[in-house]
Amino acid sequence: MIELRNLSKSFITSSGQVDALQHVSLTVNDGDIYGIIGMSGAGKSTLVRCINMLERPTEGSVLLNGRDLGALNKKEIQLMRRKVTMIFQSFNLLMQRTCLQNILFPLKLAHMPRQEAETRARKLLETVGLPDKANAYPAQLSGGQQQRVAIARALATDPEVLLCDEATSALDPKTTHSILELIRQINRDTGITVIVITHQMSVVQEICNRVAILENGTVVEEGDVSRVFSRPQAAATRALVFPEAEQDELLLGAQGNQLIRLVFDGSDTTNTPLIASMAIDCGIAASIISASTRTLSGRVYGYMLLEIPGGPDELAQAVKYLSGTPGITVQVDVEYRAKEAAQ
Amino acid sequence: MNQFTRAFTPEKLQEAWHVFLTEFPMGLWETLYVTILSTFFAILLGLPLGILLVTGDEKGIRPLPQALMKVINVLINFLRSVPFLILIVMVIPLTRAIIGTSIGSVASIVPLVVAAFPFVARLVESSLRELDPNIIEMAQSMGASTWQIIFRTMLPESVPSLVTNFTLAITTILGYTAMSGAMGGGGLGKIAINYGYSRYKYAVLYLAVIVLVLLVQVFQSIGTHLAARLDKRIKK
Numbered sequence: 001m002i003e004l005r006n007l008s009k010s011f012i013t014s015s016g017q018v019d020a021l022q023h024v025s026l027t028v029n030d031g032d033i034y035g036i037i038g039m040s041g042a043g044k045s046t047l048v049r050c051i052n053m054l055e056r057p058t059e060g061s062v063l064l065n066g067r068d069l070g071a072l073n074k075k076e077i078q079l080m081r082r083k084v085t086m087i088f089q090s091f092n093l094l095m096q097r098t099c100l101q102n103i104l105f106p107l108k109l110a111h112m113p114r115q116e117a118e119t120r121a122r123k124l125l126e127t128v129g130l131p132d133k134a135n136a137y138p139a140q141l142s143g144g145q146q147q148r149v150a151i152a153r154a155l156a157t158d159p160e161v162l163l164c165d166e167a168t169s170a171l172d173p174k175t176t177h178s179i180l181e182l183i184r185q186i187n188r189d190t191g192i193t194v195i196v197i198t199h200q201m202s203v204v205q206e207i208c209n210r211v212a213i214l215e216n217g218t219v220v221e222e223g224d225v226s227r228v229f230s231r232p233q234a235a236a237t238r239a240l241v242f243p244e245a246e247q248d249e250l251l252l253g254a255q256g257n258q259l260i261r262l263v264f265d266g267s268d269t270t271n272t273p274l275i276a277s278m279a280i281d282c283g284i285a286a287s288i289i290s291a292s293t294r295t296l297s298g299r300v301y302g303y304m305l306l307e308i309p310g311g312p313d314e315l316a317q318a319v320k321y322l323s324g325t326p327g328i329t330v331q332v333d334v335e336y337r338a339k340e341a342a343q
Numbered sequence: 344m345n346q347f348t349r350a351f352t353p354e355k356l357q358e359a360w361h362v363f364l365t366e367f368p369m370g371l372w373e374t375l376y377v378t379i380l381s382t383f384f385a386i387l388l389g390l391p392l393g394i395l396l397v398t399g400d401e402k403g404i405r406p407l408p409q410a411l412m413k414v415i416n417v418l419i420n421f422l423r424s425v426p427f428l429i430l431i432v433m434v435i436p437l438t439r440a441i442i443g444t445s446i447g448s449v450a451s452i453v454p455l456v457v458a459a460f461p462f463v464a465r466l467v468e469s470s471l472r473e474l475d476p477n478i479i480e481m482a483q484s485m486g487a488s489t490w491q492i493i494f495r496t497m498l499p500e501s502v503p504s505l506v507t508n509f510t511l512a513i514t515t516i517l518g519y520t521a522m523s524g525a526m527g528g529g530g531l532g533k534i535a536i537n538y539g540y541s542r543y544k545y546a547v548l549y550l551a552v553i554v555l556v557l558l559v560q561v562f563q564s565i566g567t568h569l570a571a572r573l574d575k576r577i578k579k
Binding site (some may be wrong): 052054077078079080081082085086092094095096097098103108109111137138139153157176286333 | 456475477480481482483484485486488491495496499502503507517522574575576577
């Protein structure tokens with residue numbers, strides 16, 4: 001189990017102090033595939049580097065199975081890093097070494113006997129699906145294959161935690177999918193805890209069971225992926241989950257239109273003609289501004305933005321009607337009005 | 344001009360050919376071993392110093408007191424800026440202390456190494472700085488110690504660039520041997536100066552120059568070829 005307690009990290013730059021992380025507290029359970037998502041500059045990379053002490057937290061602590069990693073000395077940190085390994089956006093393979101030698105690298109650092117190390121490295125090449133690439137150099141491989149070698153290398157020291165820092169950001173969608181599939185399979189087979197840093201919602205959606213949304217160095221939302229995706233609370237989460245809807249909402253909201261957000265919470269209601277029924281039953285002809293649904297773990301989650309014509313009475317009536325439908329949450333968005341009022 | 348053409352009469356050419364056959368083999372041998380030994384010792388001193396310049400840097404993997412780094416940098420720049428001819432004279436006491444004399448091929452190795460090792464240190468520094476910092480971070484994330492980062496990551500990954508830069512070093516040192524030849528050292532430089540400058544035997548001078556140019560070509564070709572062969576980033 002990894003616990004981040006009140007973690008803060010500041011950098012002193014020429015232009016003053018930058019607070020990359022501010023009071024971040026998270027708990028990652030054993031066997032989790034935990035997503036940490038945020039826009040660039042949100043502090044994701046700093047956060048993941050605090051977990052293996054590549055960055056020393058300014059404040060707060062990182063606990064791995066109850067042990068405070070900030071209290072470790074240099075030697076202990078080196079040993080800890082065999083148990084908390086990392087893969088990177090740019091793969092970071094040794095370009096002058098063969099794939100096999102790359103996987104042997106962490107084992108040599110750990111002084112494992114040569115024979116044993118090589119047997120293990122070859123087995124890992126098989127695990128990642130590249131048994132025939134032992135003697136190939138990274139330059140001869142595709143991006144996806146290079147990341148597979150990097151994964152094999154990260155698994156060499158039999159770690160408890162795998163940190164993935166934008167591991168699929170440099171790959172095309174199809175390759176991304178196959179790499180994520182591999183990570184999921186390794187997680188299933190070995191029970192390794194995986195922490196996935198990404199800016200792509202699709203990555204979290206595909207493999208994570210839990211997610212934290214990071215914005216400006218703070219966690220604005222955290223929880224089970226299905227919950228966070230179906231009922232995003234924070235504005236930053238909504239912007240990530242439904243980028244199109246968020247834009248429409250801001251635009252039309254600012255123009256004073258009456259908007260309702262419908263949230264489909266894993267129910268069958270996406271199959272009923274809800275808007276049409278409302279028009280017949282209440283005489284309110286709502287227009288759909290934008291809609292987006294996703295399937296997660298076999299359940300349907302969605303998001304629909306409606307514009308209600310008329311005045312406050314019609315709005316109230318529509319809310320009342322839609323709220324009566326099971327499996328739907330209705331949100332009359334007051335946030336943009338609050339924003340406007342603040343301006 | 345008259346004097347110049349007179350230097351290439353058939354008799355003079357024949358004389359030059361005679362010098363070529365009798366003195367050049369020894370001169371070539373002296374130039375070669377002085378160059379190679381000087382380069383070897385220059386690398387022996389310059390490589391660790393170059394590594395230190397990178398690792399001890401403020402943002403390096405093992406930052407040293409920045410005042411110390413400043414002193415090292417100033418010393419390197421000082422040695423690099425003293426003209427070689429002056430340096431030969433300056434290090435005469437050191438040469439005598441190490442070799443016992445300041446005259447001859449072996450003695451010329453000392454000033455050559457003193458002049459070349461700061462140069463090699465800078466070349467090593469630039470080679471190591473070329474390395475992608477992400478690779479160093481990767482090694483750190485795998486629990487590599489400072490020594491392991493240097494010897495298992497930085498140096499092996501920089502081999503092609505180091506070979507290219509060491510080739511530059513050996514060809515530069517070869518050029519310097521001719522200068523030390525003029526200042527009491529041996530080799531082709533000494534022959535060129537003795538015959539060409541002191542006795543106006545230009546034909547000998549030109550022959551010596553041709554051999555030196557060919558030597559540079561050979562070293563450069565070997566270096567370039569080796570660097571390309573060692574570089575595994577090139578798809579084959």
